[in-house]
Amino acid sequence: MSGGARFEYLLRLGDSCLVLGHRVSEWCGHAPELEEDIALANVALDLTGQADLLLGEAARTEGRGRDADALAFLRDAWDFRNLLICERPNGDFAHTIVRQFLFDAWQVELYAALTGSGDSALAGIAGKAVKEAEYHLRHSGEWVVRLGDGTAESRTRAQAALDALWPYTGEMFETDETSAALAAAHVAPDPESLRPGWTRIVDSILGEATLTKPQAGWMQTGGFNGRHSEALGHMLATMQFLPRAYPGAKW
Amino acid sequence: MVAPEAHGNRIAQAWSVLNGVMDPEVPVLSVVDLGVVRGVHEDSGELRIDLTPTYTGCPATAAIQLDVENAIEAAGLGRPTIRIVTSPAWTTDWMSADARRRLQEYGIAPPEQPAPQGRRALFAPAPALACPRCGSMRTRRTSEFGSTACKALYACEACAEPFEHFKCI
Numbered sequence: 001m002s003g004g005a006r007f008e009y010l011l012r013l014g015d016s017c018l019v020l021g022h023r024v025s026e027w028c029g030h031a032p033e034l035e036e037d038i039a040l041a042n043v044a045l046d047l048t049g050q051a052d053l054l055l056g057e058a059a060r061t062e063g064r065g066r067d068a069d070a071l072a073f074l075r076d077a078w079d080f081r082n083l084l085i086c087e088r089p090n091g092d093f094a095h096t097i098v099r100q101f102l103f104d105a106w107q108v109e110l111y112a113a114l115t116g117s118g119d120s121a122l123a124g125i126a127g128k129a130v131k132e133a134e135y136h137l138r139h140s141g142e143w144v145v146r147l148g149d150g151t152a153e154s155r156t157r158a159q160a161a162l163d164a165l166w167p168y169t170g171e172m173f174e175t176d177e178t179s180a181a182l183a184a185a186h187v188a189p190d191p192e193s194l195r196p197g198w199t200r201i202v203d204s205i206l207g208e209a210t211l212t213k214p215q216a217g218w219m220q221t222g223g224f225n226g227r228h229s230e231a232l233g234h235m236l237a238t239m240q241f242l243p244r245a246y247p248g249a250k251w
Numbered sequence: 252m253v254a255p256e257a258h259g260n261r262i263a264q265a266w267s268v269l270n271g272v273m274d275p276e277v278p279v280l281s282v283v284d285l286g287v288v289r290g291v292h293e294d295s296g297e298l299r300i301d302l303t304p305t306y307t308g309c310p311a312t313a314a315i316q317l318d319v320e321n322a323i324e325a326a327g328l329g330r331p332t333i334r335i336v337t338s339p340a341w342t343t344d345w346m347s348a349d350a351r352r353r354l355q356e357y358g359i360a361p362p363e364q365p366a367p368q369g370r371r372a373l374f375a376p377a378p379a380l381a382c383p384r385c386g387s388m389r390t391r392r393t394s395e396f397g398s399t400a401c402k403a404l405y406a407c408e409a410c411a412e413p414f415e416h417f418k419c420i
Contacts, residue, residue, distance in 0.1 A: 035394035035404065042396040049308025053337065124338030128307055131340065131420040139395045 001185035006119075007061045008081065008178045009188060011071075012224055013110075014054030015082035018072055019232065020103060021047030022239050023090060032093055039139060043100070046132040053125045073243040077233045078226040085168035087223075087232040094157035097143045099165055104137035105201040106172045106194065113189035122187065141205045148209025155210070162206075163214050170219025172198070178224070261328060265291045265298055268326045275314045276399045277417075279357040282315055286345025289336055298323060298331040303341045306400035342366050343419050354417060355383050360405065362419035382407035383414055392416075 025044035031037035055068035066074075085103060090096045111133050114126035147158040173191045182188035206213050222228065243249060269291070272282045282288050282302075290301040300319060304312040316333050323331045343362035346354075351361035360380045380390050387409030394404040402415045 035396070038398070038404075039394060039396035042400055045308035045310070045400060046306060047308070049304075049306060053307055120338070124336075124340075125307075127340040128304075128337050131342075132306060135395070135418070135420070 001181045001187065003061050003063075005178045005181040006187065007058055008224075009182050010054050010058035010061060010122075011081040012083075012178075014051050014058055014068075014071070015080045016086045016103075017047045017054060018051035019080065019082040019235065020086035020100075021045075021051055022235060023086065023088075024096070024100070026090055027096065036093075040096075043136050043139070046129075046136065050125070050129045050132070053129075057121055057125065069243070073240045077228050077236055080223075080226065080228060080232060080236075082223050082228075082232075083168070083171050084220050084223040084229060085165060085171070087229060087235060088165065088168065089231050091161065091164075092157055094147050094154065095161040095164070097140055097147060098158060098161040100136065101140035101144045101205065102165060102169055102202070104133060104140050105198050105205075106169075107133040108137050108201070109194040109197040110189070112197075113194065117188060118186035119188075137201070141201075144205050144211070145209045148206070148211040158209065159211055162211055166214040167218060167220045171221055171223055174221065174224065176224065261298070262291050262293055264326065265300070265323055265328055265331075268322050268328065269300075269319065272315075272318050272322045275311050275318070276401075277354070277357070277359065279353045280346075280350055282319065284347060284350035284353075286341060286343075287315060288319075294332070296329075298328055299334060300331045301334050301336050303336050305341050309400045311399070341420075343417065346417075358383050358414060359402070360414060360416040362417045364419075366419045378419070380405060380416055382410060382412070384412050385410040390414075 021044045024040050024047065027040040028037065028044070031040055051072070052068050055071045059066045059068055059071055083103075085099060088095075088099055108130065111126040111130035115123055115130060117123040117126065144158065147154040149155070150158075173195045175191055179188065179191050183190045203213065242251075266283070269288050270281050270283050274280045274282060274285055274287075277285075285305065287302055287305065288300065289303050292299045292301070300323070302312075302316060302319065312335075316335075320331060320333060323329070344364060344366050346362065351364075354361045360383050363378050379388055381388055382390050382405075385407060387407055389408040390405050391408065392403060393406050393413070396402075397404045397415050401418055403418050404413065405416050406413045
């Protein structure tokens with residue numbers, strides 16, 4: 001396996017955490033109730049912490065003198081390798097929660113598999129992060145049930161969010177040369193192998209929430225190749241402003 | 252973690268200093284009580300201290316690192332090298348019985364023991380907790396998340412006081 005494949009893979013994981021972490025942090029001060037404001041800020045903080053570890057590892061692999069901050073703040077949208085679902089705008093609270101739930105279920109399966117990775121750095125990060133991901137999943141899963149099996153209004157919004165976000169779930173299980181090289185080297189699981197576990201979690205929560213699982217159909221793709229929606233560029237303009245306007249600033 | 256008394260004098264002194272370095276967010280617990288200090292080593296005349304973060308994004312990690320460096324240096328043991336280790340992953344199981352008691356006295360319900368493992372932890376009902384003020388079991392979780400990454404919010408229905416729970420991971 002080449003160092004390039006490991007770098008690409010760490011960017012996929014790290015950028016997904018970073019971008020979703022920033023999105024979730026946009027709720028800070030705007031959530032529907034105080035407890036939820038704190039909860040979302042905590043989830044954002046965990047994801048940003050995971051991004052820091054993963055991108056730090058990516059920078060070391062790359063060996064060109066960049067660090068996690070340089071990767072986070074000094075790359076443009078086409079260099080990001082996050083799942084497209086992570087950059088989707090927050091929408092209403094149901095949209096944010098359904099996005100989080102679909103992602104959390106994937107992350108729990110992924111990190112659980114990575115704890116057995118032959119790559120000790122990656123296994124170490126996954127061992128820490130899986131506990132956080134499980135905690136996030138419990139929170140988002142409970143909300144999906146509450147919204148889906150709640151009022152007519154919350155149910156309509158939750159179903160609309162699920163229908164809108166579903167086409168972004170295919171990317172989680174996409175296989176390409178990078179994922180094949182990592183799987184062959186026993187560094188990462190075959191993405192497709194995560195699907196059964198993810199489906200079990202999703203089916204069980206959607207069932208309890210009385211929401212209708214969308215039909216399998218056309219899936220969005222492109223995040224792993226730097227083909228993003230316009231939403232990412234707008235997000236990066238905010239997220240990267242300070243270190244670009246004031247290079248080397250410390251705070 | 253290796254017991255402090257098994258080491259030489261300088262390392263034993265370092266452990267004793269570390270026992271006095273308190274967590275900035277939970278000032279009744281030292282960084283040793285929390286299990287954040289994973290080891291103290293002497294490497295060609297220099298102290299090396301292994302620290303592990305509690306949560307990956309915990310903002311206190313940087314503050315703890317600085318407090319540890321300053322305390323060791325102030326004790327005349329020289330500026331230590333800090334190594335951040337992520338594996339094995341930090342768990343509340345590393346918290347001593349004494350630390351749990353002090354947490355309880357401080358008004359924070361301590362983590363249950365042992366920490367739930369893997370999928371069993373998912374979608375399980377919230378653990379039944381005793382109110383750290385009045386001891387009643389008539390408590391309920393008001394939020395999975397609290398003022399810091401390591402805590403959740405509870406309320407006691409007997410004494411009507413809110414309290415925090417040190418999350419169990």
